[in-house]
Amino acid sequence: xxxxxxxxxxxxxxxxxxxxxxxxxxxxxxxxxxxxxxxxxxxxxxxxxxxxxxxxxxxxxxxxxxxxxxxxxxxxxxxxxxxxxxxxxxxxxxxxxxxxxxxxxxxxxxxxxxxxxxxxxxxxxxxxxxxxxxxxxxxxxxxxxxxxxxxxxxxxxxxxxxxxxxxxxxxxxxxxxxxxxxxxxxxxxxxxxxxxxxxxxxxxxxxxxxxxxxxxxxxxxxxxxxxxxxxxxxxxxxxxxxxxxxxxxxxxxxxxxxxxxxxxxxxxxxxxxxxxxxxxxxxxxxxxxxxxxxxxxxxxxxxxxxxxxxxxxxxxxxxxxxxxxxxxxxxxxxxxxxxxxxxxxxxxxxxxxxxxxxxxxxxxxxxxxxxxxxxxxxxxxxxxxxxxxxxxxxxxxxxxxxxxxxxxxxxxxxxxxxxxxxxxxxxxxxxxxxxxxxxxxxxxxxxxxxxxxxxxxxxxxxxxxxxxxxxxxxxxxxxxxxxxxxxxxxxxxxxxxxxxxxxxxxxxxxxxxxxxxxxxxxxxxxxxxxxxxxxxxxxxxxxxxxxxxxxxxxxxxxxxxxxxxxxxxxxxxxxxxxxxxxxxxxxxxxxxxxxxxxxxxxxxxxxxxxxxxxxxxxxxxxxxxxxxxx
Amino acid sequence: xxxxxxxxxxxxxxxxxxxxxxxxxxxxxxxxxxxxxxxxxxxxxxxxxxxxxxxxxxxx
Numbered sequence: 001x002x003x004x005x006x007x008x009x010x011x012x013x014x015x016x017x018x019x020x021x022x023x024x025x026x027x028x029x030x031x032x033x034x035x036x037x038x039x040x041x042x043x044x045x046x047x048x049x050x051x052x053x054x055x056x057x058x059x060x061x062x063x064x065x066x067x068x069x070x071x072x073x074x075x076x077x078x079x080x081x082x083x084x085x086x087x088x089x090x091x092x093x094x095x096x097x098x099x100x101x102x103x104x105x106x107x108x109x110x111x112x113x114x115x116x117x118x119x120x121x122x123x124x125x126x127x128x129x130x131x132x133x134x135x136x137x138x139x140x141x142x143x144x145x146x147x148x149x150x151x152x153x154x155x156x157x158x159x160x161x162x163x164x165x166x167x168x169x170x171x172x173x174x175x176x177x178x179x180x181x182x183x184x185x186x187x188x189x190x191x192x193x194x195x196x197x198x199x200x201x202x203x204x205x206x207x208x209x210x211x212x213x214x215x216x217x218x219x220x221x222x223x224x225x226x227x228x229x230x231x232x233x234x235x236x237x238x239x240x241x242x243x244x245x246x247x248x249x250x251x252x253x254x255x256x257x258x259x260x261x262x263x264x265x266x267x268x269x270x271x272x273x274x275x276x277x278x279x280x281x282x283x284x285x286x287x288x289x290x291x292x293x294x295x296x297x298x299x300x301x302x303x304x305x306x307x308x309x310x311x312x313x314x315x316x317x318x319x320x321x322x323x324x325x326x327x328x329x330x331x332x333x334x335x336x337x338x339x340x341x342x343x344x345x346x347x348x349x350x351x352x353x354x355x356x357x358x359x360x361x362x363x364x365x366x367x368x369x370x371x372x373x374x375x376x377x378x379x380x381x382x383x384x385x386x387x388x389x390x391x392x393x394x395x396x397x398x399x400x401x402x403x404x405x406x407x408x409x410x411x412x413x414x415x416x417x418x419x420x421x422x423x424x425x426x427x428x429x430x431x432x433x434x435x436x437x438x439x440x441x442x443x444x445x446x447x448x449x450x451x452x453x454x455x456x457x458x459x460x461x462x463x464x465x466x467x468x469x470x471x472x473x474x475x476x477x478x479x480x481x482x483x484x485x486x487x488x489x490x491x492x493x494x495x496x497x498x499x500x501x502x503x504x505x506x507x508x509x510x511x512x513x514x515x516x517x518x519x520x521x522x523x524x525x526x527x528x529x530x531x532x533x534x535x536x537x538x539x540x541x542x543x544x545x546x547x548x549x550x551x552x553x554x555x556x557x558x559x560x561x562x563x564x565x566x567x568x569x570x571x572x573x574x575x576x577x578x579x580x581x582x583x584x585x586x587x588x589x590x591x592x593x594x595x596x597x598x599x600x601x602x603x604x605x606x607x608x609x610x611x612x613x614x615x616x617x618x619x620x621x622x623x624x625x626x627x628x629x630x
Numbered sequence: 631x632x633x634x635x636x637x638x639x640x641x642x643x644x645x646x647x648x649x650x651x652x653x654x655x656x657x658x659x660x661x662x663x664x665x666x667x668x669x670x671x672x673x674x675x676x677x678x679x680x681x682x683x684x685x686x687x688x689x690x
Contacts, residue, residue, distance in 0.1 A: 451640070
C-alpha cells in the first residue's frame with residue numbers, strides 16, 4: 001500500500017496525495033517534485049514557479065462532465081510559438097483520470113485512449129486522415145511544445161521534459177484527438193471540445209470587478225511611449241498601440257515591435273475599445289478592432305471586425321458591414337464539404353451553401369488580438385450561409401480555421417454596449433441575413449389549404465341545399481330551311497322566389513349549329529331580359545386523327561330575377577344544311593354558380609403567391625452579392 | 631396560420647357564398663321595359679338586342 005501523506009523529503013513540509021492514483025505531486029513549500037513509492041516519498045528535483053497565466057481554472061476547481069463530477073488535481077503547462085496552454089489533470093468521482101485542456105479560454109476534455117497502433121511522427125502531415133475508436137480524424141496541426149512546468153498531483157512522473165511533440169486531430173463533430181509523442185510508445189488522448197458553461201465549474205479564479213481591474217496589465221509602447229493596456233492579459237498574442245498603431249508582442253520580455261504602423265488611414269471603431277456589455281446573454285469586452293477587405297471584380301468591399309473577450313468564455317468576434325452585424329465564434333469541428341457546382345458545407349446538422357470565396361486583406365488594426373496580427377495580412381476566406389448563420393473558412397487548402405457567425409441587428413449591438421444614438425440602417429440584404437419571409441411559406445400554404453377546404457365545403461353545402469327547381473322544360477324542333485316564322489312564345493311559368501335562374505339548351509347537333517335568341521318576359525310588368533347563345537358541335541377525322549370542337553349544350557345564368565309569372569320568347573336560327581334541329585329548353589331557379597368560388601380560390605391564392613414572390617425577391621437580392629450572381 | 635391572411639380568406643369565403651346566393655357575379659342583362667302584350671300573339675315582331683348579329687357557322 002502506498003503512502004497517502006508524509007513529509008516532503010526535501011524541506012519536511014507536509015505532503016498529502018488527495019487522489020489515490022496520484023504518482024507525483026509538487027511540494028507547495030519548496031517546489032520539489034515528490035514521487036511516492038510503496039513505502040516512502042522521493043524528491044526528484046525542483047521545478048521553477050509557473051509563470052502567471054489568465055486561466056480561470058486552478059487546483060481544486062470542481063466541475064461536471066457527462067454527469068460525472070470531477071476535481072482538478074494537477075496541471076502541466078506548455079507553450080508554443082502561437083501561445084501557451086494548460087493541461088489540467090482531472091480526477092472524476094469514480095477515480096478515473098482525465099484532462100481538461102485550456103488554451104486561450106477554449107476548453108476540451110480528453111482521456112487516455114487504450115493502447116493502439118499509432119503512426120510514427122515522421123509519417124504524419126497536416127491534412128492526413130486517421131481513424132481512432134471507429135471515428136475519422138484529420139490532422140489539424142503538428143506542434144512542438146515547450147514544457148513550462150507542473151503543479152499538483154499527476155498520474156505519472158512528469159517534470160523534466162523540454163520539447164514535447166504533439167499531433168492534434170479534429171473530426172466532423174466537436175471530437176478531437178491528440179497524440180503525445182514525448183513518450184515511447186506515444187500516447188493517444190481522445191475527447192471533445194466543450195463550452196465553459198457546460199463544465200459547471202466551481203472554485204475558479206475570480207475575474208469579476210474589481211479583480212479584473214487589478215489584473216489588467218499595462219506597459220508603455222516601445223514605439224511611442226504611450227500607455228498600452230492589456231485586457232485579455234496573457235491570452236493576448238499581439239497588441240496594436242492605440243496611439244501610434246505599432247503592433248507589439250506583449251509576451252516578449254523586450255516588447256518586440258512586430259510591425260510599425262502600416263495603416264495609411266486611421267479608422268475609429270463604431271464600438272470603442274474597452275466597451276463592456278452583455279451580448280446575447282454573454283459578457284463581452286471589446287479589446288481589439290480590425291478592418292479587412294476583399295476585392296471582387298475590381299470593387300473593394302471593406303468590413304470591420306471586433307475582438308470580444310471574457311475571461312471565462314474566451315474570445316468571440318463581431319463583424320460589421322453596412323449596418324449588418326454578425327456574432328462570431330471559432331469552431332473546432334471540421335464541416336463536411338461537398339464539392340459540386342455550388343459547394344456546400346455540413347455542420348451541426350445544417351447544410352450551408354457556398355456564398356463567396358475571396359482573399360481577405362487586413363487594412364487596419366487596433367488593440368489586442370489572440371493571434372499575431374499584421375496589417376497587410378492576407379488569407380483565403382470562403383463563406384457558406386444558412387441564414388441566420390454563416391460558416392467561414394480562413395486559411396490554406398491544408399490548414400484552416402472555421403468559425404460560425406449569427407446575424408445580429410444593430411439594435412442588439414447598441415443595446416448590449418449602451419452605445420449612444422441609433423444604429424445605422426442596414427444597406428441591402430446581407431449574406432446570412434434572415435429572410436423576413438423564411439419559415440412562413442409553410443404556414444401560408446397550410447392556411448391556404450385550410451381555406452380552400454372551407455371553400456370546397458361551402459360549395460358542397462350550397463350544392464346540397466340549392467333547390468335547382470325546374471320551373472319550365474319543353475322539347476322543340478326547328479326546320480331552318482323553311483321560311484316560316486321561327487319565333488314563338490312558351491306557356492307561362494312561375495318563379496315563386498327571386499334569385500338566379502339558369503336557361504339550359506340541349507341539342508344533339510353534330511357538324512351543325514343553332515342560335516337561340518331568348519327573352520324572359522314578365523307577364524305582369526312586361527319587363528324582358530334578353531339573352532342569346534349559339535351552340536354548335538363539329539367533329540371529324542383528319543391526318544392527325546379524330547377531332548371535335550364546340551358543344552351542343554349551353555347554360556345561361558341570369559341573376560337577381562324577381563319572383564313572378566314569366567314566359568319565354570324564343571327565336572331560333574340554324575344551319576340550313578340541317579333540315580331538322582331538335583332541342584330541349586328548360587329553366588331552373590336557385591342554381592349554384594361556380595364563378596364566385598373560382599374567383600374566391602384565385603383570391604385566396606394571392607396571399608401565398610405574394611409571399612413567395614417577396615421571398616424570392618429577397619433571396620435574389622441576397623445572392624446578387626455572391627459568387628453566383630451571374 | 632397567418633392571422634391576417636386567415637381573416638382575409640374568411641372574408642373572401644363569406645363574399646363567395648353571398649355572391650353565389652345573391653347572383654352578384656353573373657352578368658345580368660339590361661331589362662327592357664314595357665314589352666307589349668302583343669308579343670304573345672306576334673313573337674316575330676319582337677326585336678331583341680341580339681337580333682341580326684353575325685353568327686359563327688364554321689368548324690375546323
